[in-house]
Amino acid sequence: MRVCLWLLMSSIYTISLHGNALLKLFHHKGLNADKLVLYTRKPVKIQQSSDRKDGKQYLVFLLPSVIVSNKMGSAVDTVNTQKHDDYELAIKQNLNGLQISLNYDPVKTDYTVETFHAIATQFGIMLTIVQKGTSLTTKRKGVVLDFGHGGDDHGAIGCNGVTEKIVTHAVGQKVKRLLEQNGIPVYLTRTKDQTVPLNKRTQFANAKNASLFVSIHANAAANKNAQGIETFCAHPKLLSCTAGACNAENAKRAHANGLNGCFLAQSVHTTVLNNVRSVNPGVKDRKLKHAVSQVLAGTQIPATLIELGFVSNCAEAAKLNDSRYQMKLAEGIVEGILKYLRDKDN
Numbered sequence: 056m057r058v059c060l061w062l063l064m065s066s067i068y069t070i071s072l073h074g075n076a077l078l079k080l081f082h083h084k085g086l087n088a089d090k091l092v093l094y095t096r097k098p099v100k101i102q103q104s105s106d107r108k109d110g111k112q113y114l115v116f117l118l119p120s121v122i123v124s125n126k127m128g129s130a131v132d133t134v135n136t137q138k139h140d141d142y143e144l145a146i147k148q149n150l151n152g153l154q155i156s157l158n159y160d161p162v163k164t165d166y167t168v169e170t171f172h173a174i175a176t177q178f179g180i181m182l183t184i185v186q187k188g189t190s191l192t193t194k195r196k197g198v199v200l201d202f203g204h205g206g207d208d209h210g211a212i213g214c215n216g217v218t219e220k221i222v223t224h225a226v227g228q229k230v231k232r233l234l235e236q237n238g239i240p241v242y243l244t245r246t247k248d249q250t251v252p253l254n255k256r257t258q259f260a261n262a263k264n265a266s267l268f269v270s271i272h273a274n275a276a277a278n279k280n281a282q283g284i285e286t287f288c289a290h291p292k293l294l295s296c297t298a299g300a301c302n303a304e305n306a307k308r309a310h311a312n313g314l315n316g317c318f319l320a321q322s323v324h325t326t327v328l329n330n331v332r333s334v335n336p337g338v339k340d341r342k343l344k345h346a347v348s349q350v351l352a353g354t355q356i357p358a359t360l361i362e363l364g365f366v367s368n369c370a371e372a373a374k375l376n377d378s379r380y381q382m383k384l385a386e387g388i389v390e391g392i393l394k395y396l397r398d399k400d401n
């Protein structure tokens with residue numbers, strides 16, 4: 056007994072010495088695919104084992120040395136307590152690291168594992184579980200608008216108290232009205248000042264099967280001079296496929312969405328800058344950027360995220376707080392969306 060206890064203690068000690076913390080965990084649900092996304096502090100070499108019994112596929116992914124802190128425990132519990140129609144998923148800590156078990160019927164279901172390097176040198180792992188052979192019968196229509204932050208999550212609080220969640224809501228409402236004037240249905244991930252987790256935003260977007268998704272944010276930086284507009288998309292080249300059906304139909308579709316998201320991002324970025332230049336000729340073009348942010352990774356339609364400017368820069372914060380400037384930004388976003396939709400139809 057004493058030996059066992061000693062072995063257990065020394066193993067736990069070994070993990071914590073060489074440990075690699077699980078930093079974030081997301082479970083994005085979609086119409087024909089779900090994604091589990093994990094972030095760790097350091098890169099992980101995933102070990103995989105599989106077994107097939109009674110027509111079922113049993114997969115185990117071990118993330119060696121990865122530790123779940125108390126803070127992340129409830130996020131893990133949330134994933135473990137969810138029921139899924141086509142698969143069973145369980146995450147647990149064992150002595151060697153973090154273990155993810157996935158059981159499914161290989162006739163109906165398939166999977167892909169991709170890794171990526173995220174901001175702040177975090178390491179990302181994305182497990183996509185896809186329903187085989189599903190095709191969306193309804194044609195995509197409408198736009199999902201995501202007003203960044205809200206409720207308890209204020210986003211960045213900048214110069215003279217200009218707050219990101221207020222700016223994103225104000226600009227977003229204008230975008231909504233303009234799109235509707237153009238006959239385009241709009242779906243909002245939040246309608247008022249409310250807290251909406253990222254998983255819920257992506258789940259909502261995926262359920263709508265809209266043509267595209269635009270997330271609206273404002274920036275902040277320690278350097279008070281930082282300014283300008285930048286736009287993000289999750290380019291497929293950011294992901295490296297490590298296991299599973301990397302070339303399967305569903306993985307290809309996911310990557311097509313990523314590429315289309317970049318066309319959308321480029322279109323929106325250009326038109327927003329052009330519009331804003333008429334009232335703010337010195338606006339800085341911080342360019343199109345590639346990043347696997349959660350709302351971009353979790354939405355299964357072409358998606359972009361725009362940072363409208365820096366609330367931490369006093370001059371730019373004052374503009375972002377001004378209703379006429381907000382209208383210029385909104386007109387630019389709408390023009391970019393309309394141009395993207397026109398280009399797609401041709």
Ligand SMILES: [Zn+2]
Pocket residue numbers: 203204210211219272273
């Ligand atoms: Zn933000």
